[in-house]
Amino acid sequence: MYTPHTGKFFNRVLLVIAFFTALFTTVHATNINLALGKSATQSSIYNTTLYHASQAVNGNTQGIWYNNSITHTQKEQGAWWQVDLGSEKNIHQIIIHNRTDCCADRLSNYQVSISNKVDFSTHTYQQDFHGVPNPKKTIKLSTQGKRGRYVKIQLLDNNYLSLAEVQVMGVDLLRFSEVDFSSAYNDFGGNNNAFNGFNSGAFAAIKGNGSIIAWGDSKHGGTGAPAGSDYTKIYSNKHAFAALKANGSIAAWGNSNLGGAGAPTDSGYTKIYSTDAAFAALKTDGSITAWGDSNSGGASAPTDSGYTKIYSNRYAFSALKADGSITAWAGWGGLGLGGIAPTDDSGYTKIYSTDAAFAALKTDGVITAWGHSDFGGAGAPIDGGYIKIYSTGYAFAALKADGSITAWGDSNWGGTGAPTGGDYIKVHSAWCAFAALKADGSIAAWGHSMYGGAGAPTDSGYTKIYSNALAFTALKADGSITAWGGSIYGGSGEPTDSGYIKIYSTDSAFAALKADGSITAWGDSKYGGTGAPIDNGYIKIYSTKYAFVALKADGSITAWGRSGKGGTTPTISN
Template sequence: MNPISLSPNFARILLLSTALIVSISTAIAGGRSGERNLMDDYLQSKTSVNSSASSAFSQQSTLINNNALVFNRGATSVDNDDFDKKFSLAKTLTNIRNTSNATTNSSNAQLLNSLLKTLNVDSKTNGFVKMDLQKRAQEASLSGLVDNMSPTAIFNRFDLSSSSGQHCGEYRVIYHKNNGGRFFLIFEAQYPNPELKKGKAGCFAVADFWKEIGSMSKTDALVQLEKFFYQGLEHKGVQLPAAINFAHYTHGTGQVRSNAFINSPWQLREFKTDINTKGEAVFVADSVKSNPLAELFAKEGSLDSDSLKDLRVDFIRDFSGYVDNLLAPEKRATNPSSSDIINGFGLENDNQYNEFQSDSSASDNTANAKNTNLKTIINNKLAALNLSGYNAKMIMNRAEAMSCGGCHQNSNGAEIAPNVKWPPSKFFVHVDERGNLSPALTKQFLPARAALLADYWQKTVDKTVEKWRFAEVDFSSAYNDFGGLHNALNYPNIYAFAALKADGSITAWGDSKYGGSGAPDGNGYTKIYSNEYAFAALKADGSITAWGDSRYGGSGAPYGNDYTKIYSTEFAFAALKADGSITAWGASDWGGTGAPSDNGYTKIYSTGFAFAALKADGSITAWGSDWGGSGAPDGNGYTKIYSNNAAFAIVKADGSITAWGSSEYGGSGAPSDNGYTKIYSNRFAFAALKADGSITAWGDSKYGGTGAPSDNGYTKIYSTAFAFAALKADGSITAWGDSKYGGTGAPSDNGYTKIYSTLGGFAAVKADGSITAWGDSGTGGTGAPDGNGYTKIYSTWEGFAAVKADGSITAWGGLGSAPDGNGYTKIYSNGMNFVAVKADGSLTEWGWDYGGTTPTSNATSD
């Protein structure tokens, strides 16, 4: 087929307004993406919206101000100045440049100019077809836009999430020119699935984030939205990446669109991020989706080129499938509602038919097309479905509704089904410079998206969300997951439990002096942290509530919000803000006072008695007891801090180690060479591992500070409070330290895959699920079960509990017998108790009785 050159004045099918968010159900802003998505799934499965599932989202009177769907300037309680600051165009462009991996630096102005320059090009080729473009000289010559555009609105397009779970929809920021003519930019980031292995259920954390945003004040919502779009954040244990990222707008993902009326006519274009031959991040023009040439809808003319004739033949051949897409609502249900019709169809044409601009000219009304072949195809489809009262013009109006012009042409009451009219827009846009939303959005598109979000959340929560979310670090995870208890970010509570329900409310039980009572009322909490005597809970807005022993952090939590994470020593807490500032509270001798007053810190570490905070440049500030609270090294370049009960040890990029704190615990005596990759600890000593698997230990000689093996090939080190055990790649084990507490007695065979520990005992598991234990008999060093098939081991101070694939549990050590039966999915522990959880959220506890009642239900309050 030969290239064709087509006049920019010829009629075209155009995109639905601009991606200023409207699109019907599954469109990429006005045109469907061609992949099945969650709106398809939702409309396929529903016969009517379940009011109990969607009432929180579907009240039309609240939609305009519902942060879960749209955050628009000018809405009630929106601080426009704060919106301008948090979502400036400069900030968005900077994020795109900084995530581009471009080899040549460029400025925000250069990046934006790369987009504007494409508006002054007179042609571009789609595959083998050259298509003429209108040169938009006035818009191409715009200058100063980086500082002369303001954010208009933010839209949640979770409904565009891939049905297969490949991505979690689009998240859009719209900007408008402040003066001198109407010009919009729409940044439509396609969001990656943060838990891709779970399929579409992996998008739950994204949906849940927006659901919670919907219940916040405008001020609090804006804070969280800024994190979601620019920094990324952790939501209920799932890391959500920043939405604004070069990769989220490039080929095969999202897009950026312009919508302009400085030149005439009003025109939409589409762009992708790319790297040019100079190594700079740029925008390049791309075809406008669901925007085929209007000539393809016209009758063949005597002046048509052979290329256009051939392209029209191909389009007619494929049009039958496109009509099926346009008739999707009627194919899904016998009598679809008007809402299901308006939100449930698309064109989804192949990209080879699309061009690179979309105009809003009156002559572009493809519903008046004269190609009788297309009308015949439509009429045959209508007859096959036995659709009484339908005609070809209605279906052509649907095709037109996929276009910029059609969205507005059809605002004049165009019928798309008997007694169903296309909803009105707001003069070429669906959100204007003041943030006003069109009737099409408020009456049709937003309610449908709201219902889908509620439906997805309700159907997915029971399959995805843990019925209980216990404190971030329980005793078992502290001992077994961090290379030593003291390397965990929190010290586990000794005698109490606290757990979050799905609605963010908290239930606590156990010894009341340790936080077993006094948990806060209300919901909206996202994480619980602990020290040995108290708990501290964090809300989505970054506010903190603490309870437990008032001397040790159970009171005195900071006011305000924007805290992102909480760390602890044995008796104090330290909370980190988004700006890297720190607030501490609790026992002053354990780090509850003395936190640094500056900011820029990225992480906090702790011994039992002191904190040490690390900055991005690798410099360190410590406070608390002299056992680690003083003596931190000067300089920078440090990458990670490790700790035991009374000393710190840090590794530099070259693998050299510096230690400080109590000399008896390893605050001195660190190795002088380099090449170390990780440090492990028990209560009294350190053991550092090199890349070749060799080990150097220092600290209290009675408890593992000496006696490390002299060979190499070790891959990981585990510890009780008083001994170490190192594992090789072949699964063989070498132990050293206090012989009573696991320093001797390790098994002599190999094939072990992981080692678990209590205060004084080890238990190693093989690939076949068989277990060998050694160490103190009172803390699980003897009594391990016979047989195999165990998949994981949990621990307290005094005992172990091993679970099989069928959810049955065997316990040994000092805490008595495990519950009978099976079906348990996870076990949590404090210092002296286990709690086993079943899939239905029921709990069974055993161990020491320190008061309080274990909850029997995980039901949330209405």
């Protein structure tokens, strides 16, 4: 059984002393027609049985009316056609094939857009064209391409829209697990607030054909990924993965005792959540199936339905219904272990967590906490007006609308020492310290003084704070970086130049990305602090606890960090 004190700080930071040499290689992908056979729609249909939107994604570039090889709308203002690529892709070219029998000039005044929104309320690319594709128009996008799920062609005048074929050439980027180490720490206000635990030692990603590739530690799912295709999302806990198919069926792999086996055999699931060592899957009817370590939530899930969302800490789950009532199960935070039982009233809108406690927020900003008292299960504020809660491993910090902060939990981990006054707009957390950002870009930190709770910069103008387990980094508008916290874990050694746009993390290292796609890493070499690629063109970075993998716009990847934990790039067939 896992215990919350097993992972205490000093044991974990001194655990690894072995010599490590970073390894990295690069694997490339090739352009394909991303639109072929995908779902297409248009503003109207000229004939109910012929000339449908799908005719432009069937692989036939003949633009001949009598061969039924074109699309055709009614004559109307702003007639449009669009294709859903299924998920976000990296698009390098759009090739528009016009009809060739007659009427080519109808397509002479049009707009092409790329978006991740089906209604195109925002777009990543949009351009007007005033000329006839004869017989085709090739639109070459920037070197790094444009990312989006939907492509639209729309007339700028009143006319019929006919298309022979639309080829969207690009890369079907690898889709990694929904939560990785870096996103857990930086996107959810505390890594325990993420709906999945990050996988400690392996990567898994979905390829363009819906099949899965995994690499890294076999004990964490680096081998044994399911065969077949049609997978749409990958979820993780610390020791295993669970992949969801389009029909809502699930395949799990990794440590068989900790979630890598025992997944449900039926279908209809919509999302998967996890603790450190168990999974819980939610169905469309709000029923829940759990598997994995029984002491971490793999057993005793509620048998009723109507749940809308599941939350977790390291050892327990809490599920929320539409009326705001909560059902919790498993270890600390699930059964009241540690002295504080789960709440039994309703009206809650969201739940947050430390390693072994929960804190639930109501619409009026009132907070109820439960779980292990040493981890914030006791001592929550009794007033209301709070709008969001953040957490370290052992403490909570709640933010009010006026920008004031109240903290509770272990005093050494941020449960005391929160700044007074207001005007704070966001709180960030490492494993044992908090850092709060003000509207003017100044920062206040508290918690463990050696690992981010002290030493924050005294100037202002910072726009974003990032963290790993043991240090913080802050980014200014000019892309310059200031780091503090555990010096060998990324709290010092940050780059001195500027132009960085985002920072990613492993447990004890950082990797900063520039606008040109170049990367600088620093921190513990055993966690990816050295060995970053020296070329550029990267667009995103993912991480396990010990390794990074960087993704390029052309679909190629480069990994570095501990080789047995995902730091060696796999061989990937296109």
